[in-house]
Amino acid sequence: MEKVVHQSSKEFAHLENKECIKPVKIEKTETGTGARIKIQDDGSYIQLRETDLACSGCITSAESVLITQQSHEEVIKTDQSGSAKLLVVSLSIQPVLSLAERYDLTVDGALQKLSGYFKKLGADLVLDMNIADDLSLLENQREFIERYRAAQEGEGKQLPMLASSCPGWVCYAEKTHGAAVLPYISSTKSPQQVMGSLVKYYLAEQRGISSEQVYHVTLMPCYDKKLEASREDFFNSQLGARDVDCVITAIELEQLLKQEGVDLSLVDSAPVDYPWGPAGDKELFGHRGSGSGGYADHIFTFAARELFGDSVDQLQYKSLRNPDFREVSLERDGKPVLKFAIANGFRNIQNLVQKLKRGKCPYDYVEVMACPSGCLNGGAQVRPLDGVHSRELTTRLEAAYSSLPQRAPEDNPTLERLYSSWLAGPHSDKSRAMLHTTYHAVEKMNTAITIKW
Ligand code: SF4
Known part of the structure; x- marks a missing residue:
């Protein structure tokens, strides 16, 4: 079994190790986040549920380290170290709906409470992901x-x-x-990674700073999004910048709030930011x-x-x-x-x-x-409260989603501006680089020689 050595993300750009990581122990019990945990022999862990396809297969050493590095502690550490000039949090709609349901808030109310919470943690900008x-x-x-x-x-x-x-x-x-x-x-690219391009390139350019001076956190509905953010395709080795630095899930945030004794519904609200154009275009759709x-x-x-x-x-x-x-x-x-x-x-x-x-x-x-x-x-959405069936919860979230305008x-007026002022048109090389990606077949390495125990 290979050892996972912690390295800086810059070094991972050159790591081409696709060897299989086999868990030495699988906890059968559910954790407080409703996920099962695979424990590696170096002590790092991966949380998974049966629905999370990527984690039920094999992940690479680099991926496992990058995933374990994605936690709210990293966000706080980054803020306290002052290493980022701009700390941006992007909120995806599915976890916002999940948290709105959990804390009995309207969608808009949940967005503003989350904005207030993350700004108190040190975020400079809190954004919804409508544009991405x-x-x-x-x-x-x-x-x-x-x-x-x-x-x-x-x-x-x-x-x-x-x-x-x-x-x-x-x-x-x-x-x-x-x-x-x-x-x-x-x-x-998926909305998370399009948001990564917008934050790390468009916003950085607008603010006159470089991409690596921006720290970008996303709030997402599953652990697989951590794996996506960790892909080498979304790391710029020249700039030393990753499009999304840290992914936090709805259930992790709920657990964090619980640990801190914070009720999201009582947190001071703050407006969600809109750095893409006139504030009149800000409405959530x-x-x-x-x-x-x-x-x-x-x-x-x-x-x-x-x-x-x-x-x-x-x-x-x-x-x-x-x-x-x-x-x-x-x-x-x-x-x-x-x-x-x-x-x-x-x-x-x-x-x-x-x-x-x-x-x-x-x-x-x-x-x-x-x-x-x-x-x-x-x-990694918030689990149903006692007495609520998971299907019933999903139905409520579906109703909340379809009730949004x-x-x-x-018809989004901001996109036209972005295509002309930032992307040099819809089919340009820049559009391709910022909005598209590639995929790679991962060779199966299951011979006795290639598996290291
Ligand atoms: S939450 Fe969505 S993106 Fe994440 S694993 Fe499930 S279906 Fe895929």
């Missing part, structure tokens, strides 16, 4: 149109386009299916469709309009084997011209991948999410 959700959706829409047209012209491995925003699914595909699946995964970001809905509606001139108001999904696998199609002369699906949970993902590998996948796009019911039911990403 919109940018990621818009790029996904454009990428789908390009892939669809390329497929029409006979280019291979374009469709189905598979969602890329769930790192649990992406890591599973990289480590288990490699080249057979990776070309189909959208190259568009949700997205129609699934609570994972509404990818299938938005891409379908956009494609129906762009490719077929059809205006689709409401999508009617048909559930297949279970409610976590559903499909929708657009027909012309009785034949489907667009066929989309949503596949949540490991079982449905396995079925989808088998179909894809056999060349029998009938879809143009699939919103793939590792957690059953998607991100609102993420592995909705806006299509192409």
Whole structure:
């Protein structure tokens, strides 16, 4: 069994070790955060639940160290050391809804309480992630149109386009299916990593500081987001800057508040910041469709309009084997011209991948999410209080999500400004660098020689 040696993140950029880490002990009991823990023989640990795909496989040494380095203690240490000139906290909507439900707050109220709490901890800016959700959706829409047209012209491995925003699914595909699946995964970065680009490059530029002087924390619904933030693809070795330095989950924050004896509903509120443009554009919007970001809905509606001139108001999904696998199609002369699906949970993902590998996948796009019911039911959301069934909690979160005012990403006025003033247009090299990424098949190293015990 290899030893994990703690090194600076700069050194990890050169680390290409993909060896298997085998746990020596698996605690059977649930921890206070509802997660199980794998303990490595160096004493470091990884928390996991069965729904967290990435962690149920193998992770690399570098990943395990980077994950254990992501905790609220790191945030406090960074603030106290004064090493960051700008400490930014980005709040994803799913954990905000989870904490709003836990502390009986409105969504807006929860955002402002969280802003007050993090500012007291030392944050300079607390942001919602609406802008990154919109940018990621818009790029996904454009990428789908390009892939669809390329497929029409006979280019291979374009469709189905598979969602890329769930790192649990992406890591599973990289480590288990490699080249057979990776070309189909959208190259568009997830909202967390788009937010990383916005904070570490756009904001740093605006403030006249360099990326490594910014410390960026995100609040997320699952542990897999820690793994995503730790990817080498999101580390700039020239600048020594990682797009997201630390990921905290909803359940970790709840536990921290409990330890500190803090009731979030009693914390002083502070406004959420909006450094992207006029304050008038600040209102929080949700997205129609699934609570994972509404990818299938938005891409379908956009494609129906762009490719077929059809205006689709409401999508009617048909559930297949279970409610976590559903499909929708657009027909012309009785034949489907667009066929989309949503596949949540490991079982449905396995079925989808088998179909894809056999060349029998009938879809143009699939919103793939590792957690059953998607991100609102993420592995590190706050657990239901006594007497509340987890399905009931998810239903409440879904209702809260769909009650947010909705806006299509192409109607967000800030995006146009960002494309023209920062990204040099939608299809520029800079857009590609800031908003897209690549995936890598991880070779299986399971021979006696390659496993170090
Ligand atoms: S479905 Fe959402 S919450 Fe679950 S692992 Fe994927 S990104 Fe995380």
